[in-house]
């Protein structure tokens with residue numbers, strides 16, 4: 478949809494609500510991540526569940542990322558259509574239709590890989606792969622204390638690895654151990670939880686290697702753990718996603734990246750001295766990560782959102798300038814992944830001028 482956005486226009490001319498990216502800050506975030514990982518033996522395989530945009534995926538690949546992660550097959554299909562070949566699907570899938578699409582992706586992309594944690598999925602994928610004359614690359618997911626999917630013991634990992642070895646149409650290429658519980662946490666928690674998680678992964682690596690399983694990819698980690706992972710030497714690739722655009726939850730947890738993503742919203746009503754209403758409600762800014770935050774305007778606080786309205790609390794004594802209907806306010810999202818998923822487009826801005834328009838092609842691609 479053409480929203481009247483064009484390259485070269487002033488940021489202040491954008492119709493709201495709109496997601497904008499401070500390109501300088503985003504580029505600094507990317508450079509910082511690459512510096513963190515440099516000489517650590519860790520590759521960056523960014524998770525595109527956050528930016529959901531092939532254009533931003535390519536920016537990270539151009540900066541040295543070896544490929545991408547996707548959470549869903551539909552997200553992976555968008556990235557494949559944009560010419561990205563090295564994709565790791567980090568969520569298990571089940572059901573005949575899903576196995577068909579997964580094997581179709583593997584046929585298209587020799588670099589495609591998918592995680593599994595059940596014989597059911599291995600057998601479902603393998604049966605179709607044999608029919609279609611392709612071998613699908615699999616990583617076994619280990620639950621590294623996250624309490625989400627993944628096998629919960631090295632013995633179970635070995636059982637699945639042996640099963641893959643005995644099954645035509647699939648091959649084991651690595652292990653997946655994402656320490657989700659060790660990401661958006663204060664540094665002192667991360668420094669305890671992440672090493673404990675990597676010990677769980679390391680135990681599985683040791684057991685599988687003792688049984689002659691070759692593990693090319695040891696994949697996991699996120700924005701919160703990347704610096705610790707770079708020192709730890711267990712993983713060989715890190716799946717950070719939020720670092721590029723960031724949100725207030727990660728900022729508050731001390732992640733050393735800048736808030737590059739914000740939402741511009743217009744004050745549409747000023748019911749009284751202490752209240753204002755803007756045009757960014759819950760359909761614009763997600764709330765699962767906490768309350769979004771007004772930035773650059775002292776005395777104005779984002780209180781809560783209904784579907785289409787954002788309620789702002791105004792402290793008249795703290796206002797540096799009057800807040801009027803028609804004023805544009807900048808709000809930082811609390812959770813980047815779920816906020817980006819609400820929008821069709823992100824607008825890249827440098828020095829107040831629109832420099833890029835990035836369609837969020839994988840928004841809503843959750844199937």
Ligand SMILES: Cc1ncc(COP(=O)(O)O)c(C=O)c1O
Pocket residue numbers: 524526527546567655657660697698699700701716717718719720
């Ligand atoms: C499997 C997996 N890897 C990586 C990430 C990205 O982590 P972050 O957003 O903390 O960088 C996530 C986020 O939920 C994830 O589920």
